Amino acid sequence: MSEFALELRNLSKHFGVTRALDDASLRVRRGSVHGLVGENGAGKSTLIKVLAGIHRPDAGSLWVDGQPYSHFSPRQVAKLGIQFIHQERLLPASFTVGEALLFGQEIHRGPFVQRRAQQREAERLLDEHFGLSLPSGALIGELSCAEQQVVQITRALIAKPQVLVFDEPSVALVQREVEQLLGIVRRLREQGLAIIYISHYLQEIEHLCDRVTVLRNGRDVADVDPRETSLAEITRLMVNREVAEMYPKQAVALGEPLLEVKGLGRSPVYRDVDLQVRRGEIVGLTGLVGSGAKELLKSLFGLAPAQQGEIRLDGQPLDLGSAHQAVREGIALLPEERRRQGVALDLTVQENTTLASLSRFTRLGLVSADSERRQTEALIDDLAIKTSGPLAAVRQLSGGNQQKVALAKWLSRQSNLYLLDEPSVGIDIGAKVEIYRLIGTLVEQGAGVLLLSSDLPELLGLCDRIYVMHRGAIVAERKATDLDADSLLALASATHEEQEVRHVR
Structure with a gap:
């Protein structure tokens, strides 16, 4: 028996003149978590689609349990014990938990589906694999992202897979849910599964994976042990540039105050907020979940108007009662939920x-x-x-x-004032650098930027000043050059109490 549950050897794939994979290889040991990282366009999606039988490679071979294949069909993939947990929850919102888990494997008596028996079986499966008791009659659309993911993983485990592929599984999760997910993956590794884990969040890769393959321009440029290789080096391998180049910041002469906030409050989420953004300035805003920072940003765009205090824009009092008014006044909001609120996908x-x-x-x-x-x-x-x-x-x-x-x-x-809510969430490192350059261009042109982020290196690398919120109040204002990640997190934690922290990306 081969020590590798899965091997992809020297795969190449062209789409017209575009070379998506160029002699790329990946080897995954049994009972291990193997990370797969790379920028968008590096070849990750194409490699996974070859593995799923969606694309046929132009060259190379696929090996499962030491047996070679020139390509897979989707049916063959399932038969060989390879299952996928996709970033998008591929579960019908109108199905119950029991229906989603046992779709295609329904319990029948004659021509009739035995719904109660199906619900009992769904409850047994969830308890067996995760010790959870989700209501089997609940609709998928009523579950949280994390609960939907548990259903999706359980459905994959019913097939008793040998290889499980997680494709960006943590994008929609907060930190507590991320920790639960990582615990599930570790438990599956202990059960002997071979796991491929794809993520933009390198902290997860560092804490979870036994080996990491780095793809760049369709090639595997490295296969490293994350315990012996720094995240800075993995980043450099991905983007072929030094980490110091990630935060391109130009010296910009600061102009007059653009946004002035005094004594702003909206009970019970924030109170007595004083804040200023000058033209040509990038101002950071951060805090733990429940700090009120996100609600403050919404108020500054008229989505949740403040109840007390004063807002001035270019020195003029502003009574923000709606987003429409904010837009008229030259205020822009880039929301965290890009696909639902930032753009119209269709x-x-x-x-x-x-x-x-x-x-x-x-x-x-x-x-x-x-x-x-x-x-x-x-x-x-x-x-x-x-x-x-x-x-x-x-x-x-x-x-x-x-x-x-x-x-x-x-x-x-x-627009003149840009309110950016987690602008780099869910995008790869190369795209982040381009977004950072665009933010720099905005302030060079005289705009002001208020950047809400839970990515501490991002705040420290981009901002001139940083405001820290804790339980609805501004607890600190510091120059970014006077802070490091540890001191910034300590300020956000205030008294270092146990709190739910957003996923630091």
Whole structure:
């Protein structure tokens, strides 16, 4: 018996003139967690689709339990004991837990499905694998992201897999749920499964994986032990640049105060907030879950108006009662939930880009498609958005490019104050650097940026000053150069109490 449960040897795959995989290899030992990392476009998705039998490789071979195959069919993949846990929860929202778990394996008596028996079996399976008692009659759409993931993993385990592939499983989870997920993966490793774990979050890779394969430009450029290789080195291997280059910050002369907040409050989430953002300045805002930071950002965009205090924009009092008013005043919000709130996935790049500024392209009630296209093409070039053109659906773009489109919408509006809520969540390192450069360009042009982030290196690398919130109040304001990650986390924790911390990305 081979020591490797799975081997992908020298795989190549072309799509027209594009070389998605170029002699790439991956070897996964039994009873181990093998990380797979790389920028968007590095070849991870293509490699996994070859493994799933969706793509047939142009060259190379696949080995399972020491047996070679030139390619797989999807049916063969399942028969060989390879299962996938996808980032998107592929469970019908209208199914019950029992129906989702046993779909295709229903319990029948004659032609009739035995729903009560099915619910009892679902409860037994959840208890057997995870010691959980989710209500088997609950609808999938009523469950949290973490609970849906447990159902998805349990469904995969029913097939008694030998290899389990986790594709960006923690994107929608908070820290407590991430820790639960990592505990599940460790337990599956102890049971002898071979696990491939794909994630942009290198802290997870460091704490979980036994080996890590790094893909870059379709090739495997390294296979390393994360306990002996620093995250900085893994990052360098991924992007082929030093980590110091990740936070491109230019010295910008600060202008007059753009945003001034005094004594702002909204019970019970925050109180007595004093805050200032100058033109040309990147100001950080951070805090643990429940600190009130996210609610404060919503208030500054008119989504949850403050009940007390004063907001001034360019020295003028501002009574923000709605998001529509905030947009009129030149305030932009890049929300954390990019796919649900930042962009309209089924609209084109052009439609998304001009969505907040249609009046600029409208005359006598008619929209000028030519003007829209010219503006969109200019922003595609300026932001280096990777797309087939202005009429491409945003759904087809990578996460980093969707984030650029969300930003292009406000650039088209010619906004002055940018409220950025976790702008680098769920995008790869290369795309993060490009977003950081765009943020720098905004302040160089005289805008002001308020950056809410739980990524401490991001805050320290980008910001001029950082405000820290704890239990609804600003507890510290510091120059970024006077802080490090440990001191910043200590400030956010205030008295170092046990609290639920967001996933530090």
